[in-house]
Amino acid sequence: MNGLRVASLMVATMTTGLVAGVYAIYANAFMPGLAKTDDKTFVSAFQAVDRAIVNPLFLGLGFVGALLFTLLAGLASLQEKALPWIVIAFVLYLISMIVTVAVNVPLNDALKAAGDPGTIDVAAARAAFDEGKWVTCNLVRTLLATVSFGLLGWALYLTGRSAIQP
Structure with a gap:
């Protein structure tokens, strides 16, 4: 169980960090x-990037995977000191x-x-x-995912520390 706990927590931390990084790059x-671009460039570029990011690697491993690996890490850490941090990270990432899904994707x-854009x-x-709404909600999700990443990093530290302490 210790191997599963550490592995799932490591993957949860990495995937959450990757998603937080994607959001931060957008922000x-x-x-x-x-x-700073004209309307045609904005619409063309945004459409192209959004089509590109909707792929199994980002959606499956990153976006959804971060939540699932965090859940798995929590389930594998039920009796551990790291559990509260994993739970908070899970909730923040879920938000x-x-x-x-509620704001950015529909926009x-x-x-x-x-x-x-040519027609x-x-x-x-x-x-x-509604650029302003999109940017504001992206900032919210960036902060939530980044804090979640930090909490998972802390949980990983606590897990490693408990493994080396008698």
């Missing part, structure tokens, strides 16, 4: 960069997923559904997208 580089899907009113599509 710190992608969206600020796109904010970040809810924000993503992404609506922008993709607007159509080919639509890109100014209207961009305005309907």
Whole structure:
């Protein structure tokens, strides 16, 4: 059980960190960069990136995997000092997923559904997208996932420390 506990906690920490990093890249580089572009560039680039990120590696291993591995780590740590930190990390990451599914994904899907940037009113599509709402919710999910990552790192530290203490 110790091997499963450590392995699941390590993978939970890594996948949560990767997802937090993706959100942070959107917050710190992608969206600020796109904010400075014209409407056609914004719509074209956002649609292309959103289509690319919807893939099994990110969605399966990263986005959903982080939650499942955190759950598994918690179940494998029921009698451990790290459990409260894993539970809080799980809840915070779950909230970040809810924000993503409730706000960011519908906005992404609506922008993709607007159509080919070469044939639509890109100014209207961009305005309907509600950049401010998307950016704000992305910042919320970035903070939640980052704190979750930190808590899992702390839980991993506690797990390692308990393994070497008598």
